[in-house]
Amino acid sequence: MTAVLETIGLERRFGGLIATSNVALRLERGARHALIGPNGAGKTTLVNLLTGVLAPSAGRILLDGVDITTLRQDRRVRRGLVRTFQINQLFGDFTPLTTVGLAVSRRLGLDTQVWRRLGSRKAVVDGCVEVLERFGLLDVMNTKVATLPYGRQRLLEIATAIACGPRVLLLDEPAAGVPEAEREGILAGVAALPADVTVLLIEHDMDLVFRFAQRISVLVNGAILTEGTPSEIAADHRVRAVYLGSDHG
Amino acid sequence: MRAAAQAALADLGRWRWPEVAFWVAAWGSWLLLPEQHLLLNEVAILGLFALSLDLVLGFAGIISLGHAAFFGCGAYVAGILARLGWGDPVLGLLAAGLVAMGLGFVTSFLVLRGSDLTRLMVTLSVSLVLFEVANRMAWLTGGADGLQGMVVGPVLGWFAFDIFGSVAYAYSLVVLFGLFLVARRVMHSPFGLSVRAVKGNALRTAAIGIPVNGRLVAIYTMAAGYAGVAGGLLAQTTQFVSLDVIAFHRSADVMLTLVLGGVGYLYGGLIGALVFKWAQSWLSDLTPEYWQFWIGLVFVALVVIGRERVFGWPAAVLRRIAR
Amino acid sequence: MLTILFDGIAYGMILFVLAVGLSVTLGLMNVVNLAHGAFAMAGGYVGVVLVNRLGVPYLAALPLAAVAAALIGVVLERTLYVHVYGKSHLDQVLFTIGLVFMASSAVSWALGSQQVFIELPGFLRQRFEVFGVSMGAYRLLVIGVCGALAVGLQVLLSRTRFGSRLRAAVDDPVVARGLGIEVGRIFLLTFALGSGLAGLGGALGAEILGLDPNFPLKFMVYFLIVVTVGGASSIFGPFLAALLLGVADVAGKYYLPAAGAFVIYSVMLVVLILRPQGLFAPRSGR
Numbered sequence: 057m058t059a060v061l062e063t064i065g066l067e068r069r070f071g072g073l074i075a076t077s078n079v080a081l082r083l084e085r086g087a088r089h090a091l092i093g094p095n096g097a098g099k100t101t102l103v104n105l106l107t108g109v110l111a112p113s114a115g116r117i118l119l120d121g122v123d124i125t126t127l128r129q130d131r132r133v134r135r136g137l138v139r140t141f142q143i144n145q146l147f148g149d150f151t152p153l154t155t156v157g158l159a160v161s162r163r164l165g166l167d168t169q170v171w172r173r174l175g176s177r178k179a180v181v182d183g184c185v186e187v188l189e190r191f192g193l194l195d196v197m198n199t200k201v202a203t204l205p206y207g208r209q210r211l212l213e214i215a216t217a218i219a220c221g222p223r224v225l226l227l228d229e230p231a232a233g234v235p236e237a238e239r240e241g242i243l244a245g246v247a248a249l250p251a252d253v254t255v256l257l258i259e260h261d262m263d264l265v266f267r268f269a270q271r272i273s274v275l276v277n278g279a280i281l282t283e284g285t286p287s288e289i290a291a292d293h294r295v296r297a298v299y300l301g302s303d304h305g
Numbered sequence: 306m307r308a309a310a311q312a313a314l315a316d317l318g319r320w321r322w323p324e325v326a327f328w329v330a331a332w333g334s335w336l337l338l339p340e341q342h343l344l345l346n347e348v349a350i351l352g353l354f355a356l357s358l359d360l361v362l363g364f365a366g367i368i369s370l371g372h373a374a375f376f377g378c379g380a381y382v383a384g385i386l387a388r389l390g391w392g393d394p395v396l397g398l399l400a401a402g403l404v405a406m407g408l409g410f411v412t413s414f415l416v417l418r419g420s421d422l423t424r425l426m427v428t429l430s431v432s433l434v435l436f437e438v439a440n441r442m443a444w445l446t447g448g449a450d451g452l453q454g455m456v457v458g459p460v461l462g463w464f465a466f467d468i469f470g471s472v473a474y475a476y477s478l479v480v481l482f483g484l485f486l487v488a489r490r491v492m493h494s495p496f497g498l499s500v501r502a503v504k505g506n507a508l509r510t511a512a513i514g515i516p517v518n519g520r521l522v523a524i525y526t527m528a529a530g531y532a533g534v535a536g537g538l539l540a541q542t543t544q545f546v547s548l549d550v551i552a553f554h555r556s557a558d559v560m561l562t563l564v565l566g567g568v569g570y571l572y573g574g575l576i577g578a579l580v581f582k583w584a585q586s587w588l589s590d591l592t593p594e595y596w597q598f599w600i601g602l603v604f605v606a607l608v609v610i611g612r613e614r615v616f617g618w619p620a621a622v623l624r625r626i627a628r
Numbered sequence: 629m630l631t632i633l634f635d636g637i638a639y640g641m642i643l644f645v646l647a648v649g650l651s652v653t654l655g656l657m658n659v660v661n662l663a664h665g666a667f668a669m670a671g672g673y674v675g676v677v678l679v680n681r682l683g684v685p686y687l688a689a690l691p692l693a694a695v696a697a698a699l700i701g702v703v704l705e706r707t708l709y710v711h712v713y714g715k716s717h718l719d720q721v722l723f724t725i726g727l728v729f730m731a732s733s734a735v736s737w738a739l740g741s742q743q744v745f746i747e748l749p750g751f752l753r754q755r756f757e758v759f760g761v762s763m764g765a766y767r768l769l770v771i772g773v774c775g776a777l778a779v780g781l782q783v784l785l786s787r788t789r790f791g792s793r794l795r796a797a798v799d800d801p802v803v804a805r806g807l808g809i810e811v812g813r814i815f816l817l818t819f820a821l822g823s824g825l826a827g828l829g830g831a832l833g834a835e836i837l838g839l840d841p842n843f844p845l846k847f848m849v850y851f852l853i854v855v856t857v858g859g860a861s862s863i864f865g866p867f868l869a870a871l872l873l874g875v876a877d878v879a880g881k882y883y884l885p886a887a888g889a890f891v892i893y894s895v896m897l898v899v900l901i902l903r904p905q906g907l908f909a910p911r912s913g914r
Contacts, residue, residue, distance in 0.1 A: 107512070133514030145512065147505035153313055158502055159513045161495040167515055170496045175314025184314070185307045194306050198313050220513050368718055415901055421717035422660065423900060426856055430897040433849060437890040553845060557725050564722055595737050601729025608723035609711045 059118070060085050060254045061106070061137070061224050066115035068105055068278075075101040076112070077279040083224065083254050090257045090269035092289075094298060098278040099258045100142055103228050107139045108132050119224070133162075136223030142232055142258075144213050148202035152193045152212050155201060156184045159219035183219065191215040191245045207238035214245060224254045231261055243268070266290070274298070318493030327572065328482065335475055343470035348582045349477040350538045355563040355574025356481075356488060357531035362560075363569030364492060365524045366504030367416055370425045370556055371432030372532060374412070375405040377439065377551025379533025384452045384546035385445060392458035394541050398480065401537030402530045409529020413522045429553070436551045451547035455540070466542065473542035480538060481575075484531055489571055491527075500524045561604060564612065630761040632879050638767035640874020641774035642833035644867050646847070647854035648781065649822020651866045654855050656798045657815065659713060660720040663727035664826060664851055665844030671697035671827020672746075672839040673735060679746050686749045690773075690831050697827020698820045705819040710812070728844045736841035743840040746831065770832055777825065782863045794818055853896045 061083040068076040075098045083089050093099055104110040106117060108129035117125045124132055147155055157174050160183035161167045175181060188194045191211045196204060201212065214230055227246065231239050243264070249255065259265050265272065265286075272289045274281040276298050282289070289295055334345055354376055361367045379401035386397045412431050416424050439446045446452055459465040464472045491497050500520050502510045507517050540546045549555065558581070566577025584603075588596035607615055650664040671693040678684040678692060704727075712723050752766040785791035797804040797814045804811050830839070837847065850873065858869030873892065880891055 109508075128516070129511040130514045130516045133512060138514075139512060141509070141512070145506050145509040147502055147509065149501070149505055151313075153310060154317070154498060157314060158495065158498050158515075162499075162514045167495045167499050170491045170494045172495070173315070173318050173493055174495050174498055175311060175317065181307065181311045181314060185310045188310070189306070194310070197310060216509070216513060362718070368721065370721065415897075419900075422654070422658075425660065425717070425721065426852060427897065427900050429849070429852070430893055430900060433893040434890065434897060437893060441886065441890060561722065561725070564718070568718075594741075595733040597729040598733030598737070601726040601731075601733065604722045604726030605708065605730065608715065608719045608726070609708055612719065 058085065058121070059083060060087075060120060061256070062118040062121075063106070064116045064118070066102075066105060066117065067113050068101055068110060069113045075278050076105060077277070079115070079275075079278075079280055081273060081280070083256060085254055086252050087254050088257070088268060088270045089255065090259060090265045090272045091275055092259060092262070092265055092272060093275035093281075095260075097275045099275055100228060101278070102275065103139060103226050103258060106226060107137065133220060136221070137226070138217045138220045138222035138224070139226040140213050140217045140228055140230055142228040144206075144209050146201050146209060146212060146216070148200070150201050151198050152188060152201060152204070152215070153184060153197040155212060155216055156187050156219045159216050160184055160187070163219065163221040187215050187219045190218075190248055192241055207234055207241075210234050210238070211241055211245065214242060218245070218249070222253060224256070225249070227255065227257045227259075229259055230257070231259065231264055239264070318489070324572075327575075331478060331482070335471075335478060339469065339471060342474040344582060344586060346470045346474040346477050346542055348578045349474065349481045350535050350542070351559070351562055351582060352575040352578035353477075353481045353484060353538065354532055354535040354559050355566070355578055356485065356571065357528045357535060357574075358559050358563050359568065359571060359574045360488065360492075360524055360528040360531065362563065363571075363573065364497070364500050364504060365521055367428075367521065367525065368421050368425050369416075369428040370553075370560070371428035371430070372559055373551050373553070373555035374428070374432035374435045375409055375529040375532035376536035376539075376555060376559075377432075377435065378408050378529075379405045379536030380540040380546045380550040381439060381446055381452070381536075382533070383537035384455050384540040387455040387457050387541065387544075388452060390456070392456045393462075394457055394460050394476065397457075397541060398534055398537045401540075402534040405533020405536070406526050406530035408533075410522065410526040413525035413529075416525065417518050417521055429556075432551060432553065432556060436548065436553075439548055439551055446548075447546070449548060451545060452540075453545075455544045455546070457541045457544055466544075470542070477538050477542060480534060484534065485571070485575075488531070492571065496520075496523075561600065564604075564607070630759075631763075632882055633875060634761060634763055635767065636875030636878035637871060638770045638874070639836055639878055640871035641771050641778075642829055642836055643850055643854055643874055644870035645774050645777055645825050646829035646833065647851040647870060648778075648863065648866055649819075649825050650851045651855045651858065652794075652818055652822050654852075656794075657713070657818075659709070660717050661709075661724050662721060662848055663724040663731070663844065664822075665847050666728055666731035667697045667701055667823040668826040668830035668833075668847070669731065669735065669839065669841075669843040670700050670830070671824075672830030672834045672843065673739060673744075674827065675746050675831030675834060676739070676744050676839065680744075686746070686752065689746075690828060693831035694824040694828035697830070698824030700827075701820045701823025702816065705816050709819065713815070728848075731844060732841040739841075741841050743838050744834075745839065746834045748835060766835060770836070773832060774829075777828075778863060778867050785863060790814075790817070849893075853892065856896060857899050 059082045063079055063081045066076055066079040067074070079102060091099055091102070101110065105112050108127060112125065116123055119132070119135055119137055124135065154174070157180060158167070160180050161174065164179055166177065166180065188197055191214065193208065193211060193215060196208060201209065204212070214227070217225060230242050230246070234242060246255065257265065257268055269286060271283065272286055273283040274289065274295050281294060281298065282292055338345065358369065358372050361369055382404045383397040383401040386400055391397065415427050415431065419427070440448055457466060460472060460476050466472050499510065499515045502515065503517050503520050511517050536550055539550065562577040562581040563574050564577065565580050566573035566575065584600065585596060588599050646668050650661060653659045653661045653664070674696040675689050675693040678689040679686055684692070712720050748766055752769060754765045756763050756765070785794065793809050794814050796807065797809055797811045801811045853873055854866050854870045858866035877892060880887060884891070
């Protein structure tokens, strides 16, 4: 199997602090991979490095074997590397329909059109409806995003990412702050992704991780502590020590 | 549901009756208010200038305190061309718009980064530097005395400018209407939506694969061109250009104008221009020297009470109708 | 040459006293206060009225001008500015431009629109020759007063409880409130201090800067330059920036009259482009 996303010796320092230390991560096509670690382990920093929000201090990032280390954020998205945010990043003035519509237009390469209306292409409409339906957002598609309840906004956060047509999807704590009852909607939406989409899930919630992931990497103090199948990780005494030693059980 | 989504998307950017009524009234004013043509010409020009600022401020979220740089640039280009003997208005206007666009493109890279504060200062500095350039290059611009001796030909070789401003207003209104239609079309396109997305959340915009800086450069350049055309219109219809076109108070006035009409829905600049020019002429009749005091008071009150609250109800009504 | 340097330093010192209040409101409190010059103008005109019309001694009029401007600052802060602290920068710009318009019109209505000067007492019109440099007593006074103020401010901000409370209140108002610091009062005092200094600068500097109803807009740019170039993290930055600006402006007018203010604006632009973050250290976007 070839690696879709791979990092080699990835490192990021903030002044004297090492937030990411020599991380080698390898995701294969269609992988369901989880990244766990205690608070402050550097998970979000790693996502920011992968997506180009931050530049690494050292190391390389490969997407389909192509070096994307210095590639701009939006260019990485165009190559299929898409993320969601731990804290919702949405367009408050938009509706779910226009939010997803913009993402779909971008996927279809129509976002630079200045003369045609957003809804004048059948493909855009179809794309919107498909994504909104999958996340159960059709009934609120014309509601202003800022007025949606938090759980719905969380769904839209993920729906928007999926509307970009990811080949590699980075989910940064998708269930953060979502009430128990609404988690299933998020899980269902993610589970319905095509099998060839590679998913990296960053999560605190161990239930979610063990239900979802086929492989798990454990990040501690910016470095990968270990990697393995869920059962291997569950049995690893070092991982237990890290988790029992922290606030999170 | 698919049909509903399609209908909702198709609904974006559809013409509503208040819009049609607005433009019917605008054209009607040419027929019905001949003695107001000089003032209405100023309204149309200020409206176009404020529309330009709306593209930058209302749609892309860039605060500019130096938008007069592009207005003045266009005014001087049109004015200098007319003085050098190229007096055809349409070509002059085209040149004014293109040169201002060039200036907008170059300076757009300066406003890409930074906070509101930095952008404010950068745009202000750019306009100040240009003001000084215009002031110092008196051999070309006339400096503090203003640009004398413009000869502007008839529009399309046919309609000569008259002292009542009738041709001038018609000319400005045609240009304003044409450029408004273009702006309206562009702002309802996926491109326009992506510009608004940058204002809404730049981080997310990049995360769906849209180059944030590219969009800002594009919209800033376009808006600069609009401002340049507005400046060119002023130069041609008044046949005079002075340093006033690029002065700080012009940047401030246009911002006030836009805010008076409301930010971010294209008509704000036009409505604001009407209110601003009307208030200006009314107040300066009332208290010729101190009309600025009342304008100032309006803005202080507006902000302290809250723009949302003041404009809340009419804007909500408009939005409902215009949806 | 040295005379120009001397004049430039006096000019820069005035600019520092005028602008230092703005470096707190704009740089630390993140409030775009384009009306800062209006407080300076207020102080200047109070000085004019006191000295020229009521015959108050010049040196007594200076503190009175400062107090008057500070009082105006207090009233406006309590009644109006408190409403715009939390608003967008666009709102703050509109609000403060509105204030400038009102202040300028009010002054030209009450006192006329022509340029005015404060009559200097005889002892300030003397000149001295020191090492071949001709120095006016007035400019020496300006340098002395402003220099003392700069030192005093540095001590106030770095050594006193008020200074540490101000820094805490600016850093994180919520936490500061939790610690029992009355953030609103700290801001009020700071605002009053800044306005008072501006008022003092306006009265003290009227001779150098000239005073007319357009004063707030005319010098707004200079204040902004001082704050931009100097940054807001210390007193020293704006102080140095003001001195540089003063000397450069005086020297520029003398040696390169053709370039005018072009050089200064360009320098500001370059600084903004090259070091926008370092100079402003923005806290929150909006």
